[in-house]
Amino acid sequence: MLAIIFIVSIAKMPEILPNINKLHFIKTANIIDGKKVAQDIQKELKTQIETWIKQGNRRPCLIAILVGEDPASQTYIEKKMAASREVGIESKTIKLPVTSKESEIIDEIQKLNKDDSVDGILVQLPVPEHVSERHVCNAVDPLKDVDGFHTTNIGKLTLNSDTFIPATALAVLELIKRYNIPTFGKNIVVCGRSKNVGLPITLLLHSDAKNELPGGEATVTLCHRHTPPEELEFFAKHADIIISATGVVNLIKSHMVKRGACIIDVGITRITTKDGKTKLVGDVDFEGVSKVAEYITPVPGGVGPMTVAMLMSNTLKAAQHILKKNSA
Template sequence: MAAELMDGKLLAQEMKEELKAQVEELKSKGITPGLGVILVGDNPASKSYVTSKEKACERIGIFSDDTRLPDTITEEELLSHVDRMNRDDKIHGILVQLPLPKHIDEDKIINAISPDKDVDGFHPVSVGRMVLGQETFLPCTPHGCLKLLERYDVETEGAEVVVIGRSNIVGKPVANLLMRKDKPGNSTVTVCHTRTKKEDLLTHTKKADIIIVASGFPNTLTADMVKDGVVVIDVGINRVEDASRERGYRLIGDADFDSLKEKCSKITPVPGGVGPMTITMLLFNTVQSARNRLSK
């Protein structure tokens, strides 16, 4: 059995076209959605990620306020930039790219962002609203996972779901979202992590209908750990050496794609699965924030 690929790149393109039409509608009513982006330092991965987000904004017509700061900036100075964006009516969403330099308290910076502009969904108010099932900005990667399940008609109601990973960015929120009474949701969710005993992990994964793996380690999930027909969402992105590639490496996920693709009913590729959806959901939240402004 060859698995159906859950193409996040294709879904992202489709959603961006829908968002582009919504942006044009908002502009006709005098509102241009705006995203404020703050990047501290010269981390190559962060720079590449921020640049991709800004290009995606440009393609669908979102205004991007790009603020790039040296890693010597003080916490107080960074807070002043967040405050400026909080007070700027042209900015509907604020993104502070993580990680930040060690001398800056990330929680303090996240807490300083107005919940009304928290398009990353990291503010405690946003998290609380999500847990309570209230309307809020959902964190981008977990929301992207749900959109993939929805787009590929994966039944989640009553499904046994295993989430491997308990991070605040992916594991905890995606588990919460799949437990909610919304669709997709209404699942029975088990969360496993680095302290889960291996024999217990196998017990859980072998009975799972859906597995979302976000451990941060290659080959966390292999074919011998799952039942036939399982659906696998692979959130991981790992760089491994590969002398056959011009750049000297290739990207793989946390799941062993080559073995699993013969056993799964559906699986996300890496790259091209969850990754493109993360940026798309950031755009989705920014447009939603602008629409919220219109309704006030």
């Protein structure tokens, strides 16, 4: 009986072979390893900084201001300070009480603006509710604004002029470049319109590559909380690249992603698992989407480490720009 079945199967092969190419085999997406790329960038920066110092320049200096004792903010600051030490940037955190008045925070910033030994200034966000985030960000000297949040730097970004790019947006762009993911003429969906992440990413990817700040030459659709779910799904299904930065868990699911797309997950949300433990997750259903996409970033280990690395890059850039201005 077994022999007969085998013969029949062979006889059916001519019918089966033409259809093999139509089958979709499950393939796990290539992981975009932000942690590895961040380590590579920090090694490059360390070499550049040591060369900079050997040329007779002082060591770049980054000062962070932390208002209050928010645990997440403290963790982010610690990571930034550790990265500074790793690449050879002098760094310090100024801690202010949560009750600090807006005028007191701005006074501290103004002191740093006038300090010629300081190259980069960042105010860890969010600030307390009684403090205006915009007033505080605009108090930082645009030449020392390594976060890229000052109105002047955001304005330059809209005009594709060379400026400080917000670190998370720069992280996304750098990952796309280092993994050789094409953007020219591609459809890109950005979920989230924040002025620190979603909007800068959109500005970088849609613009002309011939500008002073080269753009990605893509067609970019910017979606946000008021985009109807069915419209988001429509746009996502036609996207070659999806970048999500909303903090909405499982916003992007496998049925919304076309095969072969690139998925950049910027979202970070801490959830409690069934066993009572906590873990970080992104906006993307990683398990499902990784079976459809060609490239995908994990959370954690994707955009997060890259954001810190690009902040270090901005700090070196600030030192170089300040030297150029003082030498003019």
